[in-house]
Amino acid sequence: MRFLRLAMSVAMSVAFAGSFCLASAQAADTPQAQPATAAGPSSQPQASGAMQIYITAVSGLVQVRDGQGQPWRIAAPQMLISEGAELRTGPHSSVTCVIPPDQTFTLDRLGTVRVEEAARHGNKITTDLIMKYGRTHYDIEAAGLEHEASIISPSSTLAVRGTNVTLFDQPPFKPEAISYTGRASFLYNRATVSVGKKNGAFARALAGTNGAADTALNETVIDPRYAPSLSSADQSLLASEVARGAVLSYDPIANIPVVTGGRPQYDSELPAGLPGSLDFVLRWTGNADLNLEVGLDKGDPLINILNGFQQGEFLYPGYGYQNSPSGGHIPYDDRGGPTGGQEIAYWTGSFPSGLYGIAAQSISGAATSFTVGVFANGVLVNEYYFASDGVSLIKSTQVTRTLQPGQLFSALVPIPPVGLLEQLTPDDPVGNPNPGIGPGSFNNAVQPAAVQPAAVQASTSVAHPAVKTAAQTSRYLPTKNGVLVRR
Amino acid sequence: MNSQLSFWHELANRRLTSNDDAFHGILLDLDGHDKCANYDQRVAALKSRGMLKASFNEPADSDIRRGTLAIIVVKMLGIRGGWAMHVFGPTERYDLREVVYEGIFTPSSPQQTFSGAEFVGVIGRVDDFEKPVAANIPTP
Numbered sequence: 001m002r003f004l005r006l007a008m009s010v011a012m013s014v015a016f017a018g019s020f021c022l023a024s025a026q027a028a029d030t031p032q033a034q035p036a037t038a039a040g041p042s043s044q045p046q047a048s049g050a051m052q053i054y055i056t057a058v059s060g061l062v063q064v065r066d067g068q069g070q071p072w073r074i075a076a077p078q079m080l081i082s083e084g085a086e087l088r089t090g091p092h093s094s095v096t097c098v099i100p101p102d103q104t105f106t107l108d109r110l111g112t113v114r115v116e117e118a119a120r121h122g123n124k125i126t127t128d129l130i131m132k133y134g135r136t137h138y139d140i141e142a143a144g145l146e147h148e149a150s151i152i153s154p155s156s157t158l159a160v161r162g163t164n165v166t167l168f169d170q171p172p173f174k175p176e177a178i179s180y181t182g183r184a185s186f187l188y189n190r191a192t193v194s195v196g197k198k199n200g201a202f203a204r205a206l207a208g209t210n211g212a213a214d215t216a217l218n219e220t221v222i223d224p225r226y227a228p229s230l231s232s233a234d235q236s237l238l239a240s241e242v243a244r245g246a247v248l249s250y251d252p253i254a255n256i257p258v259v260t261g262g263r264p265q266y267d268s269e270l271p272a273g274l275p276g277s278l279d280f281v282l283r284w285t286g287n288a289d290l291n292l293e294v295g296l297d298k299g300d301p302l303i304n305i306l307n308g309f310q311q312g313e314f315l316y317p318g319y320g321y322q323n324s325p326s327g328g329h330i331p332y333d334d335r336g337g338p339t340g341g342q343e344i345a346y347w348t349g350s351f352p353s354g355l356y357g358i359a360a361q362s363i364s365g366a367a368t369s370f371t372v373g374v375f376a377n378g379v380l381v382n383e384y385y386f387a388s389d390g391v392s393l394i395k396s397t398q399v400t401r402t403l404q405p406g407q408l409f410s411a412l413v414p415i416p417p418v419g420l421l422e423q424l425t426p427d428d429p430v431g432n433p434n435p436g437i438g439p440g441s442f443n444n445a446v447q448p449a450a451v452q453p454a455a456v457q458a459s460t461s462v463a464h465p466a467v468k469t470a471a472q473t474s475r476y477l478p479t480k481n482g483v484l485v486r487r
Numbered sequence: 488m489n490s491q492l493s494f495w496h497e498l499a500n501r502r503l504t505s506n507d508d509a510f511h512g513i514l515l516d517l518d519g520h521d522k523c524a525n526y527d528q529r530v531a532a533l534k535s536r537g538m539l540k541a542s543f544n545e546p547a548d549s550d551i552r553r554g555t556l557a558i559i560v561v562k563m564l565g566i567r568g569g570w571a572m573h574v575f576g577p578t579e580r581y582d583l584r585e586v587v588y589e590g591i592f593t594p595s596s597p598q599q600t601f602s603g604a605e606f607v608g609v610i611g612r613v614d615d616f617e618k619p620v621a622a623n624i625p626t627p
Contacts, residue, residue, distance in 0.1 A: 063492050072489065090492050091516045091614050110495060110611040133499060133604060134611070170608040172593045172601075 051118045051125070053099050055079040060093025060109075068114075083119065088112040089134070102141035103127060103149070111135055111170070116152075128152060135168040156207055159185040163196065175207040176215075233275035233348060234331040240265075240273055241332070241342075254318030254333060261337035264371075267398075267436035271375045275331075276346025278415065279375040282360050285340040285441050286368025290403065291317055292343035294328065295357035301414030302421070304355040309412065311357065315345045326352045336365060339442055351376075351415070358383065359410040362403045371400045371436045374413050380433060382422060385411035387429070395425045398433030491515055501603030509551035509606060513538075513559055516610055538562045540577070554579025554597025556609070557586050564591075564616050591616060 055064070055075055062075040067084040075087065075095055087095055087107050096106040099118050103125070107113045111134015118127050127149040129136060136151050138160055149160040153169035156177070163182025169175040177186040179196025186195050188207040195212055196203040203212035230238065238257065242248060246262025264283035265273055274281065282292040296313040297304045304310070313324040317333035327347050334341035360370050374381050380397035387394045401409055414421060428434060494515070498508055510529040514521040523529040526547035533539040538559045545555075561568065561582040566589065571581040579597035586592045591612045601609065 061492050063489070072492070074489075088492060088496055090495055091610060092618070109614045110607050112496060133608070170604070170611055172605040172608055173612070 048121050050083045051099055051120055053081045053097050056098050057096040061090030062093055062095040063088050086114040104139045106137040108135040133170045137166040139164045157187040178204045237275055237331050256318035256322055257332040259332050259334045263339040264342035264437055266438045271378045276348045277377055278347040278351040280345040280358050281373045283342045283437050284368045284370035286366055287338050288365030288368040289336040289363040291361045291363050293359040294345045296354055298352050298354040301355045302418045356413040359408055361408045362405050367404045369402050373398045381417055383411040383413050394428045396428035396432040396434050398436050400434040498603040499607045503550045504601045504603050504606040505548050506545055506551050507547040550600035553595050553599045554583050557583035560586050
């Protein structure tokens with residue numbers, strides 16, 4: 001018995017905790033151009049020197065100047081410009097230029113670009129466009145000439161091979177590179193990613209991502225409340241919560257569906273509404289937010305008790321702790337409401353043998369009465385915890401206590417039950433099981449919504465909450481065993 | 488024409504966008520010209536189009552707030568929005584959320600302001616919303 005108490009003391013003192021962190025920072029940098037090359041057989045006459053550039057199309061307000069410090073003048077089709085020329089466009093405007101024989105670039109609305117270099121050295125053409133801001137589309141045919149071309153913006157560089165690309169860089173938006181055909185290299189913040197592939201289709205990469213696939217993944221949104229994104233067990237649970245008056249939302253920081261409002265299930269509604277073969281259920285009745293925590297020490301529970309609780313797996317509502325390696329799962333974080341709340345951790349199918357630690361932690365709100373129950377294959381099992389004197393170890397299949405703000409209650413649950421421990425440990429003086437939660441458990445001014453258990457089980461949709469008002473509640477009368485019947 | 492382009496590209500170099508600059512830019516983008524001689528006339532012109540609240544009385548040189556511009560942009564583009572916009576009408580809070588959802592603004596609060604470059608970028612996105620890209624740029 002001394003060993004048991006020692007083991008229990010060690011076990012009870014185990015702290016359930018997690019550390020979470022969020023950090024992201026990104027600083028723009030001015031990179032160096034890393035032009036790409038596309039080589040091919042020569043089919044053009046050899047000539048060297050700066051190349052001439054023709055404006056071929058103008059739409060809206062467009063101006064051009066021959067160099068920095070030169071006066072701006074209106075751009076017009078067939079106008080000839082050269083290296084160092086700068087173009088700028090107004091709203092709803094664009095300008096298209098051709099660098100013979102095979103390059104075309106278009107500056108779209110509200111942008112400015114300078115032709116820093118457009119020169120031919122034998123069979124090689126080097127082109128650098130410096131875009132202060134805006135969107136530039138660049139098309140290189142790459143037929144028979146070697147190209148070294150890039151579009152450079154203050155925060156990014158798009159190195160272009162024989163391809164058809166667009167670079168967009170304009171505050172306050174993230175720069176992005178698009179390849180319509182072919183492949184380009186997109187440099188941002190000292191990292192280079194490839195955009196598109198040879199003979200490929202449309203690809204778009206946002207700055208700061210690992211490429212087009214990463215961009216597409218980041219922009220894909222699946223509403224975690226959307227029924228097909230949930231398991232059937234979670235769908236049913238959340239539908240049951242909504243049917244009892246709860247409101248469903250999602251916490252993107254904790255990364256878990258959040259339930260507020262509603263009421264906990266009554267004793268009479270359990271374990272019929274539970275999803276797992278092993279279910280840990282924390283219910284409370286006051287206006288508070290409690291969190292359920294479950295730890296697991298796998299192995300023979302008696303040996304684990306003697307050795308002291310060694311936490312292996314851990315379940316907590318959110319922050320990546322809602323799933324455990326052996327299949328444990330917490331489907332949502334109940335943040336409570338005027339008529340309390342309920343959190344569940346469960347395993348479906350087979351569940352590991354071992355010593356489970358269960359805790360109820362007060363996160364916020366007032367002092368509240370709470371009830372903890374553990375169902376293995378639908379049957380309540382004994383929980384072991386200290387009596388109010390803090391020394392005596394007692395057991396009960398259902399524990400009801402009052403939790404003050406900031407406090408933590410914990411108990412141990414051997415699965416499967418240990419016969420020796422059950423014989424040696426006295427029952428809780430309050431009763432085994434402790435009185436749980438029924439329609440009369442609420443002392444608040446706000447009465448809980450009432451839902452017939454059959455209706456809860458039949459509900460599979462979270463889209464249409466069937467919120468019951470206090471007036472509707474009055475149409476039902478509780479019987480002695482807590483089941484509601486119509487008046 | 489020269490003054491219009493100079494306005495846009497000089498604005499892009501400023502650290503903040505004032506109400507006067509923003510309203511001038513909005514009228515240029517809407518009509519292609521701004522016939523208003525001063526700030527009061529611009530405010531009156533935008534109020535007459537239902538783009539500014541009747542109670543708007545901020546000074547010309549204070550910074551344009553994103554909420555104020557969001558209401559203008561929603562009206563410019565005829566964005567219908569969701570149920571909140573239908574129920575509450577034009578409000579900074581919900582109009583801003585709508586333009587963020589449409590990708591015209593970046594996520595921000597109605598009280599934040601714009602740098603010149605950001606304002607020009609937002610007007611660019613407004614243009615994109617109306618006509619996604621220039622005629623000769625391929626669409627995906």
